[in-house]
Amino acid sequence: MQSCESTAAAWLSHTEFAGNSAATGLLSRAIQPAEFALNRDSLPVSAAxxxxxxxxxxxxxxxxQVPTPAAVRTVIVQNRMRAEAERIERLGRRAQRNVEEFGRVLATLTQQYWDDHGHGPTRRDIxxxxxxxxxxxxxxxxxxxxAVKHLWLIERVQRAGWIAFDATPRSLCAARRFHSAKFGNxxxxxxxxxxGTIVAAYLExxxxxxxxxxxxSVLAHELRDxxxxxxFNDTADARVQQQWLHTAGxxxxxxxxxxxxxxxxxALARRARRG
Structure with a gap:
């Protein structure tokens, strides 16, 4: 019968650990732990x-580390989780490249939800x-x-100015980019x-x-960037945008x-500190 050490060496001969005595020793302890007075499950050679x-x-x-069956299972799970996280991150970057289109759609649907229900949608709703x-x-x-939530679409379009929200349930609302789009330049x-900072500074x-x-009416008429x-285009526009400005604080x-x-x-305090 082939010894566990020769079995380990034979398997490793096709890897970067070929001829590595330390790696051979670790794998041997996993293949035949009883030979090393270790009371644990053995790693079947066929598993490789x-x-x-x-x-x-x-x-x-x-x-x-010794590749015990338990350790191997743990690494497999970790690698799968890491691979899925990397996949979601790649997909998130694709979403970011199209953040304007996502923003327009999400803001439009959110505004429609407010018009129909009198409150904002949940993230899942939208x-x-x-x-x-x-x-x-x-x-x-x-x-x-x-897995859609892991794309962070709500946060991405919020940073782009299409929607706003706070910690209040169903606070999600259409924001600056949505309301100003109809007025162009x-x-x-x-x-x-x-x-937001311009508005706060004027009010202060x-x-x-x-x-x-x-x-x-004074705010709408006087405020300039x-x-x-x-x-704001006019007083009505300022009152409509009150919602997102209030929601965003x-x-x-x-x-x-x-x-x-x-x-x-x-924001004003930070600006004052910077001088």
Missing amino acids: ADPHTAAAILELLERG LLTEPVMKLIGEHVGDIAPT RVSLRPVNAI DYRAEQGRPPRW DRGRRV WLALDEDLPVPGPRGRR
């Missing part, structure tokens, strides 16, 4: 015929709609519905965080000078008039 098992054995040997799943299939690829095209300055918050372009309400919100105040 499976490519995933073989890869796990080699990975453990690379670490200087992500598993037919238009979104169709876009995912076209631009990202085949992905199980249960008649209104500011500055990024969403710049818009107005209250400091006047001792009270501005009326919505750093390039002199209107932030850029403004708050004082007797239904706009004042800087918590996020707006933090």
Whole structure:
């Protein structure tokens, strides 16, 4: 009968560990633990015929560990989880390349949901709609519905300015990019965080000078970005955009008039520290 050491050496002869006595010793202890006075399950030589098992054995040997059956199973599970995470990450990068299209669709569906129900959808409500799943299939690829959340689509389109949300259930709402799209270059095209900061700064300055918050009509008429372009098309537009600005924390309400919100105040404080 072939010894466990010669069996291990024979198997390793076809790998990068050929002639490696340390690796041969580790594999021998896994193949025939009883010979080393070890009370544990043995690793069947036939297990190495499976490519995933073989890869796990080699990975453990690379670490200087004995490839016991339990250790091999653990590595296989870890490798599968890592491979799936890497796959999802690749798919997420594909989603990011099409974030504008995802943003338009998600914001439109979210606004429709508000119009129909008077509150926002859950993430599941909106992500598993037919238009979104169709876009995912076209631009990202085949992905199980249960894994859609791992694409971080909501967060991606939020950063792009299409939707806003806070910790409140069903707070998801259409944001700056959705509302300003209909006005084209008649209104500011500055990024969403710049818009939020501009709004908060105006509200802070107005209250400091006047001792009270501005009326919505005044805010809509006077507010300009750093390039002199209107932030809101008109008063109605400002009132519509109140929702996302409030949800994102850029403004708050004082007797239904706009004042800087918590996020707006933090942004202004950071700007003041930078001088």
